[in-house]
Amino acid sequence: MSMKAAAPYRLYETAPSGNCWKVRLCLAELGLPHERVTLDLTDRERLAGLSRHRRVPVLIAADGRPIVESAAILVYLARGSSLLPETPSLQAEILSWLFWEQADLSKPLALPRFFRRMGWEQARAAEIAALRQEGARHLSFLENWLAGRPYLTGAEYTLADLACHVYVHLAPEGGQDLSAYPAVGAWLDRIRARPAWQPL
Numbered sequence: 001m002s003m004k005a006a007a008p009y010r011l012y013e014t015a016p017s018g019n020c021w022k023v024r025l026c027l028a029e030l031g032l033p034h035e036r037v038t039l040d041l042t043d044r045e046r047l048a049g050l051s052r053h054r055r056v057p058v059l060i061a062a063d064g065r066p067i068v069e070s071a072a073i074l075v076y077l078a079r080g081s082s083l084l085p086e087t088p089s090l091q092a093e094i095l096s097w098l099f100w101e102q103a104d105l106s107k108p109l110a111l112p113r114f115f116r117r118m119g120w121e122q123a124r125a126a127e128i129a130a131l132r133q134e135g136a137r138h139l140s141f142l143e144n145w146l147a148g149r150p151y152l153t154g155a156e157y158t159l160a161d162l163a164c165h166v167y168v169h170l171a172p173e174g175g176q177d178l179s180a181y182p183a184v185g186a187w188l189d190r191i192r193a194r195p196a197w198q199p200l
């Protein structure tokens, strides 16, 4: 009789979450065995026992410690891989993209999508318009940045691209038009062509 070895990582997630998708993409890119537990966000009691913020994603690390915040999970998984090279200055630059994604980029791209999914598009029209404007400002910045390089930190795909492309890819679901950003579109195409990339 064969005993099935336990997967070293367990990911608690919800289906539509971009932050959870980032973690799945990272696990796939690195070929790390894992199991997924897909929750319903109404399952507050279960979430409270897993995450101090009652949010997903939560990754149970190999030693059983729960890790919250998608950026922290990505760094934990990617250590020692080409997604997070050891060169200290490059590593710091990659982290700076992860912090920027969380502090600036993701909110104006993710919230209009969330409001649309909830059916709040009319009720929150003014807020959505302001968020789209802010999102467009970040997309223009990315357009200029990516005009001169294939990936955010240069020639190689890293955790910076993995983390930052997720809500850019999903932005049209929130009504953001990406057609004015050809360098961003080409960057997305390069990332989506990776063998391990999978749609949400």
Ligand SMILES: N[C@@H](CCC(=O)N[C@@H](CS)C(=O)NCC(=O)O)C(=O)O
Binding pocket: 014, 017, 018, 019, 020, 041, 054, 055, 056, 057, 068, 069, 070, 071, 102
């Ligand atoms: N900064 C956090 C954001 C996590 C987050 O907002 N998760 C959402 C799903 S994408 C969630 O669990 N929302 C439930 C809630 O806030 O009640 C991360 O990157 O992990």
